[in-house]
Amino acid sequence: MANGLYGGIEAGGTKFVCAVGTNPDDLRTARFPTTTPPETLARAIAFFRQQARAPLAAIGVASFGPIDLRPDSPTFGFITTTPKPGWANTDLVGSIRRAFNVPVGFDTDVNAAALGEHRWGAAQGLDTFIYLTIGTGIGGGGMARGKLLHGLIHPEMGHIRIPHDCARDPFPGACPYHGDCLEGLASGPAMEKRWGQRAETLPADHPAWELEARYLALALVNYICTLSPQRILLGGGVMEQAQLLPMIRRSTQRMLQGYVRAPEIIERINEYIVPPGLGERAGVLGAIALASGIAISPEPFFGSQTGKYSDGT
Amino acid sequence: MANGLYGGIEAGGTKFVCAVGTNPDDLRTARFPTTTPPETLARAIAFFRQQARAPLAAIGVASFGPIDLRPDSPTFGFITTTPKPGWANTDLVGSIRRAFNVPVGFDTDVNAAALGEHRWGAAQGLDTFIYLTIGTGIGGGGMARGKLLHGLIHPEMGHIRIPHDCARDPFPGACPYHGDCLEGLASGPAMEKRWGQRAETLPADHPAWELEARYLALALVNYICTLSPQRILLGGGVMEQAQLLPMIRRSTQRMLQGYVRAPEIIERINEYIVPPGLGERAGVLGAIALASGIAISPEPFFGSQTGKYSDGT
Numbered sequence: 001m002a003n004g005l006y007g008g009i010e011a012g013g014t015k016f017v018c019a020v021g022t023n024p025d026d027l028r029t030a031r032f033p034t035t036t037p038p039e040t041l042a043r044a045i046a047f048f049r050q051q052a053r054a055p056l057a058a059i060g061v062a063s064f065g066p067i068d069l070r071p072d073s074p075t076f077g078f079i080t081t082t083p084k085p086g087w088a089n090t091d092l093v094g095s096i097r098r099a100f101n102v103p104v105g106f107d108t109d110v111n112a113a114a115l116g117e118h119r120w121g122a123a124q125g126l127d128t129f130i131y132l133t134i135g136t137g138i139g140g141g142g143m144a145r146g147k148l149l150h151g152l153i154h155p156e157m158g159h160i161r162i163p164h165d166c167a168r169d170p171f172p173g174a175c176p177y178h179g180d181c182l183e184g185l186a187s188g189p190a191m192e193k194r195w196g197q198r199a200e201t202l203p204a205d206h207p208a209w210e211l212e213a214r215y216l217a218l219a220l221v222n223y224i225c226t227l228s229p230q231r232i233l234l235g236g237g238v239m240e241q242a243q244l245l246p247m248i249r250r251s252t253q254r255m256l257q258g259y260v261r262a263p264e265i266i267e268r269i270n271e272y273i274v275p276p277g278l279g280e281r282a283g284v285l286g287a288i289a290l291a292s293g294i295a296i297s298p299e300p301f302f303g304s305q306t307g308k309y310s311d312g313t
Numbered sequence: 314m315a316n317g318l319y320g321g322i323e324a325g326g327t328k329f330v331c332a333v334g335t336n337p338d339d340l341r342t343a344r345f346p347t348t349t350p351p352e353t354l355a356r357a358i359a360f361f362r363q364q365a366r367a368p369l370a371a372i373g374v375a376s377f378g379p380i381d382l383r384p385d386s387p388t389f390g391f392i393t394t395t396p397k398p399g400w401a402n403t404d405l406v407g408s409i410r411r412a413f414n415v416p417v418g419f420d421t422d423v424n425a426a427a428l429g430e431h432r433w434g435a436a437q438g439l440d441t442f443i444y445l446t447i448g449t450g451i452g453g454g455g456m457a458r459g460k461l462l463h464g465l466i467h468p469e470m471g472h473i474r475i476p477h478d479c480a481r482d483p484f485p486g487a488c489p490y491h492g493d494c495l496e497g498l499a500s501g502p503a504m505e506k507r508w509g510q511r512a513e514t515l516p517a518d519h520p521a522w523e524l525e526a527r528y529l530a531l532a533l534v535n536y537i538c539t540l541s542p543q544r545i546l547l548g549g550g551v552m553e554q555a556q557l558l559p560m561i562r563r564s565t566q567r568m569l570q571g572y573v574r575a576p577e578i579i580e581r582i583n584e585y586i587v588p589p590g591l592g593e594r595a596g597v598l599g600a601i602a603l604a605s606g607i608a609i610s611p612e613p614f615f616g617s618q619t620g621k622y623s624d625g626t
Contacts, residue, residue, distance in 0.1 A: 066574060080574050128464030140539070144457035144464070151441030151457070151541035152575050159572060160535040163476050163493075177572045180476075222473040226453070226539045228464035259472060259490045261379060261393050262465050 007059035008287030017284040020051040060105040060290030062112030105290030110141030112286030121277030135236035138183040158183035162218040186215040204243040217251035235276040320372035321600030333364040373418040373603030375425030418603030423454030425599030434590030446549035451496040471496035475531040499528040530564035548589040
């Protein structure tokens with residue numbers, strides 16, 4: 001008999017966070033560095049075996065991407081083209097299913113975080129919003145009219161192209177696929193390469209932050225014009241620099257020039273571009289929410305083509 | 314008694330198209346230039362009075378934007394901040410309702426076109442796609458997981474920022490709000506200002522088209538990374554240049570660098586970026602679809618906050 005608990009894995013490029021529980025108040029978690037796939041997955045499996053005396057009701061996997069979400073694909077449940085060494089073509093869902101034989105919910109780390117924020121955090125009551133994380137990489141997820149963003153595959157918001165003034169910022173960009181896409185210009189590692197020191201060691205009045213705010217605001221303008229979100233949540237390690245969020249708000253407002261005539265943007269930008277309500281736990285709580293969705297639905301998997309999803313929509 | 318017919322208005326910046334009917338096969342239409350709001354709306358009203366002997370079941374209004382879609386707003390149903398002279402703060406929905414006292418469905422021209430394409434055109438069977446028009450302006454609409462794109466307001470896809478290499482293209486951009494946003498760089502009028510002649514008079518091998526394809530491909534990359542559409546429909550006057558579509562496809566594929574690992578993009582780009590199936594009639598048929606949605610739903614209006622929409626979702 002299942003014990004009514006869910007397992008959640010936030011598979012990040014830097015660390016894995018695993019949890020057992022049902023909501024923010026009863027969670028037991030563990031975190032460990034992302035090393036090789038066999039070693040890291042073995043630690044996750046060992047954690048669930050140790051924490052859950054009885055079988056878990058379901059497990060949610062919230063992974064860095066790109067991932068394969070097509071149920072009819074031979075590589076469904078895999079991490080696909082990631083530049084992270086050793087992790088391309090890793091069968092995440094299969095590894096977890098083989099170990100536990102329970103339903104596995106699967107989505108991007110950022111869509112899961114969006115789902116967690118929708119259920120318990122800063123996106124409660126909204127139906128169209130974006131969750132963006134700026135850290136080792138830049139990723140975005142969210143909902144449109146109450147459903148997690150999927151389509152052909154899943155969003156890859158970090159890889160949009162934004163204006164890059166090479167005279168002002170000659171750094172060529174750090175994305176192995178696209179050079180100076182958003183992630184190539186504004187991720188934590190891009191900042192470190194550009195300035196020769198880790199982002200968190202740059203003083204708050206360093207010009208790095210004005211440039212970073214500009215790039216992120218350009219991205220936010222593009223997401224606002226494309227999706228018209230009711231709110232934007234900004235998480236990830238780079239956002240821990242407290243000076244950055246107000247700069248992004250000002251810059252976004254300035255760039256939109258009042259064209260999007262919404263009081264949320266023109267008058268209440270501080271409530272429009274906000275930190276995640278669940279902080280660092282958004283991802284793993286999102287994985288728990290994915291698990292609870294897949295446990296309720298009879299569908300064994302999350303699918304982007306079938307119209308059946310583990311968020312219950 | 315209503316006669317079972319719907320009215321549709323495609324309110325464009327250059328022309329109005331009005332229609333009475335229920336589907337692509339029974340439509341009676343009229344088109345006339347967009348002059349002043351009182352004159353243009355009077356012609357639309359006269360057309361419906363003349364065509365429909367009995368009251369129409371509902372009327373759909375598909376308008377250029379930005380428009381106010383919030384049911385609780387004092388300017389609901391208005392065109393808001395448009396730069397088009399005379400048309401800012403025009404009460405479209407109110408004018409039509411006062412004339413006919415029937416339910417009025419209301420959305421952007423591009424969301425309506427997307428709805429029309431979904432029902433009868435090139436987006437049938439899809440749940441997440443984009444309809445983009447490149448003409449006097451650039452506008453985009455679409456669906457995410459089966460629902461038209463709304464949120465804070467509606468998308469304004471033409472106003473995203475894309476890389477603009479000022480050395481290669483010193484034209485500063487033509488958008489009165491943002492200068493060199495996508496619309497400022499790539500609309501028909503932007504092409505005309507840059508090259509000193511109307512876009513359709515530029516020969517097919519003119520470098521203008523390579524530049525235009527590049528800007529549009531940059532935009533498509535951004536929409537693909539943000540929304541992950543299953544297909545992208547490209548309409549509007551500028552797309553009537555037959556050489557442009559293949560150039561956009563190649564450029565989009567090249568810029569994505571295989572990162573979005575979907576056969577639709579890597580192997581079948583010709584079926585991924587396509588012309589609208591309804592051609593020029595997408596907008597007005599979309600207006601008819603809006604009307605049929607609002608006639609079925611008990612809600613008198615389209616709303617972006619209430620969760621009730623005239624597309625019946």
